[in-house]
Amino acid sequence: MKRVKILVSGPFASGKTSLISTISEIPVIRTEKVVTDETKQVKYQTTVALDFGRITIDENLVLFIFGTPGQERFSYMWDVLSVGAVGIVLMVDATDYKSVIHAKRYISYFLPRLKVPCVIAANKQDLSGALSPKQIHKMLSLDDSIEVIPCIATQKESVKTLLIKMFEIVDHLGLVKEEDYDFPQNSKTPI
């Protein structure tokens, strides 16, 4: 069986867990803790190790979706989780200016290390005051090779569109060979 892995990352409260929950065929395996620091005003629980979801494509192919912790003090998990991923979805809360700025750090962390396609998801587009993908693209000073895609992490159609776009880029760029997809054999990740 081939196992393809993608990574969902992004700042705290940007909607990573929601996105995985929306698309995963299994109840998402979450490692959430009650927030005890000042960020509890934003969100009651936060991911401390990983979120894990899966989609069975057919009997020989499974897509694994890993979500990284949003709080930077759990960033030691980023390296561990990113090994073997074929693409990254970087979530930003489009209604939160700070979240967008914060995403720069994620971009500069992941892109040089992984060298796999990345799409930015401009989440919470259903809320008033959300920045448009174009505005976010400009704020992050991205080059044209990185797309910012509108997203509503709680809506299946929106998540589908986002993932299809990311896989189209993966397919188009052809950076990862098919024999590398079966990540558990090749990776040093705990999973």
Place this chain on the structure above:
Amino acid sequence: MELAGNIKDFSVIEICQFIWISKRTGKLMLHLEESGRRFESSLFFATGSITASFTDIMKGKDAFFAICEAESGSFRFIGDEMSAETNIITSMDQLLLEASGRIKLYETLRREIPTPNIVYSISPDFNTYNLVFDRNQWVVIALVDGKNSLGEISKELGLPEFDVMRIFYSLLQVGVARRLAIKIPQISASGSTEKKSIISKIIDYLRGL
């Protein structure tokens, strides 16, 4: 005196103990059945101690433990036959002790997991925040999808069924997994799969969701 019979009358451990005490050299041939699977295996002895063990898919200690866990089958001892390969170097008393411990554990596991054809799913309210899993547990959790049976997961991972049963047992104990159904094994029709790139398959699937 020929040493032959059925393992329902003498367990494999009892037979090994007998060969050990009588310090025999030779090969113990076994035709075994476990969870509906029939397989042939052999144990080689040198002056009572096991030097090599083989089943159709395993060798060494793993093979020996699998032989000890077989439910039914027959055995025959052929004297003076030696193995060219030595794959067990553990002392006989240690080996038998380990095997006995595993069999006891196996019986406990079997009460909870009577067949490897059981399909499990992840419990809907499961949250791992206060649990610590090791690598093998995570690998198994990743394949628990409500479709694959325990036996299929074992094959997929290339891990012995016993080890996967033990992992499932631990997951069941903490409420991570729950039993869904018992799957009747089917012979898959292969050879007609469409040749398509992996990414195209994923894209097509997502479009159809």
